[in-house]
Amino acid sequence: MSGKKIAKEQPDQFEFSLDNKKIIEKLLLKYPEDRKKSAVMPLLYLAQRQNNNWIPLAALRLISNILNMPYIKVYEVATFYTMYNLSPVGKYFVQVCTTTPCMIKGSGKIVDMCKKHISSKQGELNKELNSSWTEVECLGACVNAPMMQINDQYYEDLNESIAEKIFLSFKNNQLPKFGSQIGRVSSEPTNNRKTLNRNA
Ligand code: FES
CATH class of the missing domain: 1.10.10.1590 (NADH-quinone oxidoreductase subunit E)
Structure with a gap:
């Protein structure tokens, strides 16, 4: 069951x-x-x-x-299937990926921020009743780990302070721009390298 x-x-x-x-x-x-x-x-x-x-x-x-x-x-x-919710979720519904690549890149800290700013337990609405969170398995954006999904959008290349800022924005009924939070285009290398170079 x-x-x-x-x-x-x-x-x-x-x-x-x-x-x-x-x-x-x-x-x-x-x-x-x-x-x-x-x-x-x-x-x-x-x-x-x-x-x-x-x-x-x-x-x-x-x-x-x-x-x-x-x-x-x-x-x-x-x-x-985790994508079906059988109890009410927040207007801002956060799904944090905690599978290995995201875990290695610090998803535990994103979970800590969820506990601090949304609710101490996953699956529970916060006291303003506008957000909730849950842990999920790989969402297929491992190259931009750690990441989370909020409603239908992916928020990638997260860290503790970026996640905190996003969760605080819920209080003003706002959502920051989705995608890479460090300005990366898709999953290009973070050092802006565009070609493979043996000597680089
Ligand atoms: S492990 Fe997190 S998106 Fe794949």
């Missing part, structure tokens, strides 16, 4: 919006009649988008009905 946090307070019902119903109709056309269950991940994603970035259990029940699959199967998918 997953250790994912499930919200204690749950709405009784969940309905997809009209726009999302139209998207689901189109989406289901992509799958053969006996493979509709494969749409479970995009449907979970739509439910999460519609509901302030978290999925209530009522939405899992609805998806199991739409796809005609057992509720427990939908539950298993939703609890397996």
Whole structure:
């Protein structure tokens, strides 16, 4: 059983919006009649988008009905993948990568800043109720480690003080520019070298 946090307070019902119903109709056309269950991940994603970035259990029940699959199967998918939130997250939702390359480059200090400026425990909303954080596995931007994702954007080449500044900006309802925080273009070398040079 997953250790994912499930919200204690749950709405009784969940309905997809009209726009999302139209998207689901189109989406289901992509799958053969006996493979509709494969749409479970995009449907979970739509439910999460519609509901302030978290999925209530009522939405899992609805998806199991739409796809005609057992509720427990939908539950298993939703609890397996870290990208699905089953309890409310902040308007600023921080996911700190703590896998080896980021860890070696200091992700522990970014986690310390999360504990200091957001909440002492991951998965808990801060007292202003506008941000929360969690640790995640590799987000595929190891060359710019350490990094974190805030909502849909990557913040890379972090250090303790840069992370602190970003978290403090939440209080003013602001987010700094995403991408490399040291001005690096993509993942070019930090010394600005553009070609391989044996003698360099
Ligand atoms: S290890 Fe952090 S992005 Fe890959």
